[in-house]
Amino acid sequence: xxVLSGKKIILGISGGIAAYKTATLVRLLIKAGAQVQVIMTxxxxxxxxxxxxxxxxKNPVYSSFFNEEDDPSHKGEQAxxxxxxxxxxxxxxxxxxxxxxxxxxxxxxxxxxxxxxNLLIATYLxxxxxxxxxxxxxxxxxxxxxxxxxxxxxxxxxxxxxPAESGELASGLSGEGRMAEPENIVAFLxxxxxxxxxxxxxxxxxxxxxxxEAIDPVRFIGNHSTGKMGFDIAKAAANSGAEVILVSGPTxxxxxxxxxxxxxxxxxxxxxxxxxxxxNNVDVTIAAAAVADYRPKNVAAxxxxxxxxxxxxxxxxxxxILASLGAIKKNQFLIGFALETENEIExxxxxxxxxxxxxxxxxxxxxxxxxxxxxxxxxxxxDKDFVIEPMxxxxxxxxxxxxxxxxxEHYA
Ligand code: CTP
Numbered sequence: 001x002x003v004l005s006g007k008k009i010i011l012g013i014s015g016g017i018a019a020y021k022t023a024t025l026v027r028l029l030i031k032a033g034a035q036v037q038v039i040m041t042x043x044x045x046x047x048x049x050x051x052x053x054x055x056x057x058k059n060p061v062y063s064s065f066f067n068e069e070d071d072p073s074h075k076g077e078q079a080x081x082x083x084x085x086x087x088x089x090x091x092x093x094x095x096x097x098x099x100x101x102x103x104x105x106x107x108x109x110x111x112x113x114x115x116x117x118n119l120l121i122a123t124y125l126x127x128x129x130x131x132x133x134x135x136x137x138x139x140x141x142x143x144x145x146x147x148x149x150x151x152x153x154x155x156x157x158x159x160x161x162x163p164a165e166s167g168e169l170a171s172g173l174s175g176e177g178r179m180a181e182p183e184n185i186v187a188f189l190x191x192x193x194x195x196x197x198x199x200x201x202x203x204x205x206x207x208x209x210x211x212x213e214a215i216d217p218v219r220f221i222g223n224h225s226t227g228k229m230g231f232d233i234a235k236a237a238a239n240s241g242a243e244v245i246l247v248s249g250p251t252x253x254x255x256x257x258x259x260x261x262x263x264x265x266x267x268x269x270x271x272x273x274x275x276x277x278x279x280n281n282v283d284v285t286i287a288a289a290a291v292a293d294y295r296p297k298n299v300a301a302x303x304x305x306x307x308x309x310x311x312x313x314x315x316x317x318x319x320x321i322l323a324s325l326g327a328i329k330k331n332q333f334l335i336g337f338a339l340e341t342e343n344e345i346e347x348x349x350x351x352x353x354x355x356x357x358x359x360x361x362x363x364x365x366x367x368x369x370x371x372x373x374x375x376x377x378x379x380x381x382x383d384k385d386f387v388i389e390p391m392x393x394x395x396x397x398x399x400x401x402x403x404x405x406x407x408x409e410h411y412a
Contacts, residue, residue, distance in 0.1 A: 001257055003193045003239075004186070005033030010091060010127070012100040012120045013053075014107035015043025017170040018136035018179035022048055025101060025182035026056040032186060037091060039063065039120050041107065062086045065119055088119055092126035099189070100124065101162070102136030102179045108150040111159075132192075134162040134185055139175030162188045197241025198408045203282040204242045205275060206234045207321065209249035211268040213295035215313060216304045225290035227251035229337075229377065232400035233286055234260050240404050245282070247274045249289055268292050268318035275321050279332070284407055286335040287322040294318060326356030333410055335359045335403065341366065348382050359383050359406060361399075368393070381406065 009029055013022050022038075029036050038053045040063040050061040060067075067084045092098075100107065100120070110121050111133070124131065133154065141147055142164060151161055162185055166176045180188065194200065208230020212220040231253045234246040238259035246255065246262045249271060255262055265271045268291045279285065294315035304311075322336045336357045338348045341364070348362040360382050367378040377399045381389040391402060 002032035002034075003190050003197070004029065007034045007096045007193075008094055009034045009036050010095040010098040010123060011036055011038050011057075012040075012098060012103075012107075012124065013038060013044045013048070014041045014100065014102060014104045014120065015045075015047060016102045016104045016136045016179070017047060018102035019044045019047035021179060021182055022101065023052050023056055025185060026053055028182050028186045030057065032190075035059075037062075037094070039091065039123055041118050041120050062091075062119055065122070086119060088122035089126045091123045092128065095127060095129045097129050097189070097193075098124065098127045098131045099134070099185070100131065101134035101185060103133040104135075105137050105141050105144075105147055105150070108133070108135065108147065108154065112150050112153045131159045132162055132189060133159055134179050135164050135177075136179030137164075137177050138169055138171050139173055139177045142175075142177035160192065194241060197239075199237060199404070199411070200241035202242045202284060202407075202411070203245070204234075204237045204407075205245050205247065205278050205282045205285040206230050206237065207247045207249075207271060207275065207285075207287045207289035207291070208234070209251040209253075210290050211249045211271055211292045211318075212266050213268065213292045213318070214266075214299045215296050216300035216302065218303050221292060221295065221315075222250075223290050223292065225249070225251075227253050227289075228375070229396050229400065230286075230288035231255055232396045233288055233403055236397070236400040236404040237284075237286075237407075240408065242284075245278050247271055247278075247289070249291075268295060268321070272319050272321045272324065275325065279325055279328070282332060284333045284335070285325055286403065287325075288337055289321075290339075291321055292318055320355070322357070323355040329356060333358050333407060335361065335406075337361045337363065339363045339365065345380070345382070345388065348380075349386055352382060352384055352386075357384065358410070361403060 013019050026036055036057040037059055038057050038061040042063055054061040065086055067086050111124055116122050116125055162180050164176055165178045165180050167178045168174050169177055209227030210223045210225040212222045214220050227248055234244045237244050238257045244260040246260055248264055263274050265274055295318050297314040297316045326334055334357050336355055338351050338360050340347045344362055344364045348360050352360050362380040376393055377396050378393040379391050379399055
């Protein structure tokens with residue numbers, strides 16, 4: 001999955017011949033899963049039509065401060081009265097990133113000087129998100145001291161340049177100045193965003209799902225855990241740039257993400273072994289699995305027949321995976337879950353100490369919306385200093401993000 005997936009992107013298009021390539025650029029951004037809002041300078045509309053870009057971006061395209069001017073079917077006096085202000089501040093605050101491509105010499109100069117005579121520059125000046133710009137101009141313009149000065153100033157402002165490429169130019173000359181190809185712009189954005197993800201370089205071990213403890217070849221003791229919480233945590237960790245090892249008990253859930261390696265296990269003993277294989281090489285461990293506390297002491301080699309009126313299974317304790325990791329941990333940040341029905345805070349605090357945790361995520365079954373098989377969860381964070389932070393009822397995805405935010409805070 002692309003790091004651009006779900007990102008809200010403003011694509012600002014200024015008036016150069018390279019604007020014709022923005023149709024492809026919009027398609028690639030949409031294909032990567034981004035939401036795209038196109039804002040054009042008036043001059044750019046001579047090179048590519050707003051209709052093309054609104055069709056590809058699945059969004060209206062704006063180029064002026066009033067949308068009456070953007071929509072040719074709404075001309076006239078009444079329309080003028082009804083005309084709505086295209087709020088550049090709203091656009092700017094909506095965006096996760098702004099990309100100005102092509103960025104002409106004229107637009108670059110306006111960006112440097114705050115010459116705010118169109119919607120694109122007004123939006124740029126209001127943007128708090130990272131701004132990337134892909135210059136496009138003829139080779140002598142690209143080398144001109146004023147262009148170079150614009151690049152320097154824009155870099156100093158914190159903007160990121162996507163350098164122009166060399167090749168044949170619209171003038172017929174050949175040299176540096178061609179806007180980077182749309183594929184290269186998208187690759188540049190992905191690489192840059194990935195390098196800045198908050199958990200880049202961190203390795204995280206996550207356990208998920210139930211465990212099945214065999215009684216005989218066809219029966220087992222299990223529980224109702226779906227694994228959703230652990231899978232959502234693994235996904236959120238990967239979205240923050242971490243490399244994830246997801247050790248999952250039996251579940252139908254799948255996770256296809258190049259940063260997540262899923263290791264499937266069945267029993268508590270298998271989960272214990274896989275976790276210990278990885279523990280020394282990880283920075284963080286999150287134990288979200290609902291591991292069986294007991295297993296049959298003897299597993300029948302053949303299917304047990306119903307010969308007797310009553311039947312007893314002798315159980316023995318499984319190993320507590322989390323506690324065993326807590327006992328050997330060095331610098332690893334260790335997060336456990338606690339599911340409690342009474343005296344919740346007290347029990348959770350005891351688990352922090354007993355299992356040597358840095359943070360516990362407490363679920364109380366007394367809270368509506370918490371527990372197995374639900375898409376929501378209501379948790380309370382308690383850290384090793386017993387600082388208690390109750391959270392609202394949220395989707396499991398949002399709870400997963402809250403847990404990842406705690407890890408990001410820890411490393412900040
Ligand atoms: N856990 C584990 N291995 C086990 C049992 C539990 O790793 N054999 C982990 C769970 O993944 C969870 C945490 O321990 O993160 C808490 O599990 P829980 O069952 O609530 O607590 P227990 O310590 O088993 O205590 P009790 O069941 O008595 O409440």
